[in-house]
Amino acid sequence: MTEVKVLHKIQKQHISRPFINVAHNLPYLSFIFPYIRNQLHRSCSETIDFDCDELFVHSLTGVMEIAEVTVRNERWTDKDFKGFIEGLNYLNLKFLDLRRNNIGDAGAKSLSERMRSFSELTFLDLSHNNIGDKGVESFSEETGSMLRLLHLDLSHNKIGYRGAKSLAEGMGSMGGLTHLDLSHNNIEDRGTESLSERLWLIHGLRYLDLSHNNIGDKGAEVLGEVMSLMHELTHLDLSHNKIGDSGIESLSEGLSFLDELERLDLSHNNIEDRGAMSLGEGIMYMIGLHYLDISHNKIGDRGARSLSDRAWLLQRLTHLDLSHNKIGDSGAETLSEVETLVSRLVHLDLSHNNLRDRGAKRLSEKMALMLRLTYLDLSHNNIGWSGAEKLCEGMMKIPELTHLNFSNNNLKSGQCGAEILAEVLKLEYELSHIDLVT
Known part of the structure; x- marks a missing residue:
């Protein structure tokens, strides 16, 4: 009886109230457990002649039910x-x-x-x-x-x-x-x-993240073979690996079976134009896709054209990241021609490419269709002041735009396109974020 009283005293003083906090807020567990165990060891050494850890374990069963623990x-x-x-x-x-x-x-x-x-x-x-x-x-x-x-x-x-x-x-x-x-x-x-x-x-696997794992073409090939059996997959992240064109070719065959896939991240790999062509053939069947990130590859104009030719079938696609891909005016023109695609986009990132005035002007001509666009990044290209003016005219027709990044373009010579862009945009409406640093 003496032992039980000592134990109950410790429970009441050191377990009852903290454990209520832990069960709801979960921040103190790493400090509470060692403290309780030390107290139990002290008491047990004086009154109980058996394993105190076992006593501690059994004591918890009478305290309360805990379903969640974070440490x-x-x-x-x-x-x-x-x-x-x-x-x-x-x-x-x-x-x-x-x-x-x-x-x-x-x-x-x-x-x-x-x-x-x-x-x-x-x-x-x-x-x-x-x-x-x-x-x-x-x-x-x-x-x-x-x-x-x-x-x-x-x-x-x-x-x-x-x-x-x-x-x-x-x-x-x-x-x-x-x-x-x-x-x-x-x-x-x-x-x-x-x-x-x-x-x-x-x-029933729905979320699979294998990013940052040094996976190359052989790994992508075997993944492609099993993808045809993973019909429930909604999120696939293979970014920051070493997958090249041959790996993407095999992988794309399996991706064509993933009609439930919503998010696909293949950024930071070694995909070039041939791989983009294979990918385009695979994603055309992914009717549920709404997020596609192929940034930090080397698909170029030909790769952008291959993707654009198929992307119009993706009726739910709202997020498209093609940054860091060596895309020039021709690729931007092809993308802008796919009206069914640009009209659905909410997020478009074409930064760190090689867009010039011609590509910017063609893109601006289709901005009247971008009624849902909220995020546009055209930074780190080679767009001059004439392209900036045309883009400014087009942006006036995008009612939902809140984030614009136009920094690090070619606006240093002639009339300052950045000043024109900033002034007109300021007169028309206010963006929550605008970056025009040259």
């Missing part, structure tokens, strides 16, 4: 984190956010050892944790207990192709997964191949 503590020791996980052992957790805790492979192993206790878990975030291949291997061995898991985030870790292979081997138990983020790792082509062999098992 931020980058100074965990392996021992403390293991104790913390043991403390969660009997909670009916559905949401566990452990991002930015620097738990490493040892922490991932501690978590995996208790994973069978988290059979109700639907959300697990382990991003930004320095988890490597060994940690993922330990974690993957226990995926059989995560039958209800919907959201898994392992981004910003140190997972290589071996870790990707281990994860793939456990995917058969995660058939209900809808969100998978492996971005900012280093799985490369070999890891992508291993994942692709098992991704088809996740029938």
Whole structure:
């Protein structure tokens, strides 16, 4: 009885009120758990002659139900984190956010050892944790207990192709997964191949992020093969990789089956005009697409023409980013001719290209159709003052425009186009953001 009284005293003083705050606001958990455990150890050493960690675990079952836990503590020791996980052992957790805790492979192993206790878990975030291949291997061995898991985030870790292979081997138990983020790792082509062999098992996957992973053409090729089976996918991010024209050609064949896809990001790859032509043939079937980012590639005028020829079929496309692509006047003219496309756009980015006055004038002629456009970026081109004047006339016909970036163009000689543009726009209506720095 003495032991129970001591324990209840600790519960009332250190658990009851803080845990109410944690359950709703979740900011103090990393400080509360070590503090409670230290208090329990002190009391137990005086009155109880058995494992205090086990007593601590059991004491939580009588305190309250906690369904969501979020922790931020980058100074965990392996021992403390293991104790913390043991403390969660009997909670009916559905949401566990452990991002930015620097738990490493040892922490991932501690978590995996208790994973069978988290059979109700639907959300697990382990991003930004320095988890490597060994940690993922330990974690993957226990995926059989995560039958209800919907959201898994392992981004910003140190997972290589071996870790990707281990994860793939456990995917058969995660058939209900809808969100998978492996971005900012280093799985490369070999890891992508291993994942692709098992991704088809996740029938309801809707969100897949493999950006920043050194994936090349071979990886894109095997992904293309499995894409035809991923009909539920709505978000695909393959940006910041090394995918070139041959990889895009294979990938595009699979993309043509994704009629539910809403967001596609292929920016920061090695796509040139031939790859853009293949991509155009693939995206024409993606009738649900509303966000397309192909920036930081090298598609040029021919690539812009190939995309424009097919993009008119995308009736829901509202966001188009073609910046950093070596597109000149010819590409801008072709894009502007696709009236059904420009009339639907809300966001258009053509910055860091090679547009001159001719392309700017042709684009301005179609601005009367851009009734929904709110964001326009034409910065870092070679548009002169005559092109700026024509653009200004066209912009008067865009009623919803709120963001305009026209900085770093060729407005230094002759009459100052920037001043003309700024003055006329100021007279007509006020933009929430305008950048005209030359």
